[in-house]
Amino acid sequence: MSLFEKHKDILNKSIEALHKRAFFAAYPEHPSPKIYGETADEDGRKKFQGAMGRKFEELLQGDAESWIGVEESPYLQDALNIQYPAYSTETLIENAKKAFHQWRKVDVEDRTGILIESLDRIKERFFEIAYATMHTTGQGYMMAFQASGPHAADRALEAIAVGYEELKRFPSGVIWDKPMGKYNIKLDKEWRAVPKGIGLVIGCSTFPTWNSVPGIYASLITGNPVLVKPHPGAVLPIAIFVAEIQKVLQENGLDPNICQLAVDSYDKMISKDLAEHKDVKVIDFTGNSAFGSYLEKLDGKAVFTEKTGVNSAIIDSVDDVDKVAANLAFSLTLYSGQMCTAPQNFYIPKDGINTPNGKVSFDEFAQKLVDNINGLVDNPKAGPFVLGTIQNKNTCSRVDEAKNIGGKVWLESRSIENPMFKNARISTPVLVEVDAADKEKFSKELFGPIGLLIKTNDTDHSIALAKEMALKHGAISCGAYTNDPQIKEKIADEMALAATPVSFNLVGGIYMNQNAGFSDFHVTGGNPAGNASFTNPEYVVKRFTWVGHREPAKA
Amino acid sequence: MSLFEKHKDILNKSIEALHKRAFFAAYPEHPSPKIYGETADEDGRKKFQGAMGRKFEELLQGDAESWIGVEESPYLQDALNIQYPAYSTETLIENAKKAFHQWRKVDVEDRTGILIESLDRIKERFFEIAYATMHTTGQGYMMAFQASGPHAADRALEAIAVGYEELKRFPSGVIWDKPMGKYNIKLDKEWRAVPKGIGLVIGCSTFPTWNSVPGIYASLITGNPVLVKPHPGAVLPIAIFVAEIQKVLQENGLDPNICQLAVDSYDKMISKDLAEHKDVKVIDFTGNSAFGSYLEKLDGKAVFTEKTGVNSAIIDSVDDVDKVAANLAFSLTLYSGQMCTAPQNFYIPKDGINTPNGKVSFDEFAQKLVDNINGLVDNPKAGPFVLGTIQNKNTCSRVDEAKNIGGKVWLESRSIENPMFKNARISTPVLVEVDAADKEKFSKELFGPIGLLIKTNDTDHSIALAKEMALKHGAISCGAYTNDPQIKEKIADEMALAATPVSFNLVGGIYMNQNAGFSDFHVTGGNPAGNASFTNPEYVVKRFTWVGHREPAKA
Structure with missing residues (x-):
């Protein structure tokens, strides 16, 4: 049975x-x-621990020209000391060019079978990938497992399915x-x-697989060889994906260089060299706006970006104000706000929020957010695990400085302890009140657990600001609370x-x-948060x- | 019955x-x-003649700010003296912005019904459009009828159908x-x-409807209002389309400014102003590479271009050399080579072409092309009608200068007479032999009836050159003759x-x-001839x- 036959059912379902x-x-x-086996978790943890301090020798892309590895665990505050094989731009491109002419001639069914098979192999390593993700990104265990494992694999499968359908369109x-009258032209x-x-797929430090696999699999299913350039600080999770893809390629008589890992280090980044190379025709990127916008302007390339955004929560009216405050507190706290979909700007009318029990004032709502955040982070069974840790020092500094934005500080960021990792870098959310007139204060992404409580004239004002921020600075998500159908439609439309x-x-x-994969489109492509x-x-x-x-x- | 119901069958068939x-x-x-009625042709001709020397007052887009019209008939060598209402960029944009919020809320079915209805109305004016096309582009009658009428309408319908399908995807x-285990999240x-x-749809002078209606209808079906900016020299054919679209919009209670005509004149072109306007988000363009490439680089806009290309004919081996020469002679002569799909570079091996009766030498094949072109253009019942006339003086000059490219002139361009239009500007094809080493001579589009006979080492050399030209300078079509399956696959693949x-x-x-609409993709988007x-x-x-x-x- 061919791999396509083996995976046809899941393809059709997808x-x-x-x-x-x-x-x-x-x-x-x-x-x-x-689901995953009694010892899967422990096996995965041991494999991850075994990988530390060693060369990553699973890849099939030929003798390394050098070995590079600079990952550090934000939990351990220590280097992972994993070394990955590194190659010059020319070697990577030459390998890819050679692989191109083989891979493009593999038919769509065989490509599909091979790629879905690789995901099934990766499934066997979800726990190992989870620990690798925790110790590179600072995500909590549950998020690290879900986002880098099953959710990423679903997003990869989604890309394969969309690709298969388009190629068969x-x-x-x-x-x-x-018919020409007296005869036909045939x-x-x-x-x-x-x-x-x-x-070329350029990864980020916070979601090293989830944000990269759609581009990897979308390029592969359409017949393009891929260079996977991870963030230097988060290599291992995606290296495992690449290793499994290479193994399935080789087992099927194909060149493993159809998908190569292209690592670099902070002192010698290779993204620009690769991106500008004339033979690189497709680029996927997750990261900062400056580099993303530079990539988008490169001539003659199809470029796919996810950059930064300023996400809003618009609070108009609520049925249960405590449930709303709890929900938003969690959204801001989850992985310490280091999600591209986390809320940052909370637009609250100066006259407060309508509830079935009357108005809740701006201050009352602010205090409820504070109380809910404190309740969550101070719960030793929840706080440290929901927060995870801060991926890098820049985010720590940004959180520390947030209280100086200028405005009433409703909640200062604190450090709490993670019971499992004494060195973990933890910063709880900070909440600052900002006047709606001080637009420059909330007109940029403040990556991390930073919430700005913006006092607006009314909900129309809130909507106008949220829309303006999205159009000018990008937005990936928006939360809105209203029980008025007309206001709801206005928010939905604007x-x-x-x-x-x-x-x-x-x-x-x-x-x-x-x-959610297969349902929510992630990033729309229609505002500056990404194309x-x-x-x-x-x-x-x-x-x-x-x-x-x-x-x-x-x- | 709604317009959607009325046209549902043709939509589904499309x-x-x-x-x-x-x-x-x-x-x-x-x-x-x-098919079209006994008097349709004569009625159309009379309507066209009646339009000359007058204001075009059919449009429903409000009082003109000025009247502009600079069209000249290449057949009559005289001005058409038709004046079109003109508006400032600001007026056009403000009208379009207002129309946008109405049109975007019209549901997909109603948009579809309205747009197909407009094509049915336009069908009633195909003959008038044919004469308008002849007397702006210089096309022969048959091409003018087919390309600007039914073929354009089919391409418009195709765009509606693709749009409908994508919007319903x-x-x-x-x-x-x-399912979350103990509960479900719904x-x-x-x-x-x-x-x-x-x-914004920017038209060209040679195919004023065929090249513009796909963009117009693709933008309209997806809910975008459209500004139709014709070439100043070829307004009337597309003005009739716009007028009919506006009438159907108004009949259905909608703002006719959902589709506006935006004319200009050579001394004050408005394309750049419109294209750079912040509210213009989608641009369709047919025309020269310099302007097309400038448009492609505009930030934050979806830009669709058809620019210039260097089309090749690769001659390797043939079954019937005379039939091949006749076919290619016709391709070069049709509308005096003023088609974006006409061949220009004929790659012929220096050792000749294989045929069932032995080799045909380079010189023999060149002579056969010459003889077939002469046979066609000197046939008074065919020549003038296949050639049409030259749309503009730049093309005349280019044809005149072609004999000086440097190389054996196999056929000089001549003037022949059109029996119906004594003033018609006619230039028959010119054929010049060029050595394959003189790459700069055949590395650009020479728009018009100009054929270059390029002597190559062998078919591999021919393929390599045709590929290189397409990759570097663009190509929209390629003709190839071979009876060797391996060479055929090599050409197909390269x-x-x-x-x-x-x-x-x-x-x-x-x-x-x-x-052909609904079958051949026109321009691939994958080389510099257009994106x-x-x-x-x-x-x-x-x-x-x-x-x-x-x-x-x-x-």
């Missing part, structure tokens, strides 16, 4: 899910022994038979989906014009930060070109 | 045709009295129901296809990598210039943004 957009997941998100051939036509060339998805009235165990979207058709069709040939049909 | 890519046409291409809403999700903003469609072994009444393709999904999906909102499902 394609169906894309179009229904109801709940679907191929990889269980619960790290349960019942038009026939490979047809007889075109045109042409034998064929169409080829021609991959653009070498793909934020849609700013290409920002809105989560309305979330309470309980679902948060505006969360984003690409996981995974709409545009994300895939720009990676290849339809070319049609024709000739007179044989009689 | 969508089916897109995917089958077999022959399909909704608008008959034959200007037959049986994902559900408008779904209940997302995620979200009520909805998706909106949000139009990007004002569209030209596919250069994103150039190949017509193999065409003889008889089908030519590499021709391009867009009529009509692939990318052509439509970049005109809107998917935005999803969600909230807890009501119990």
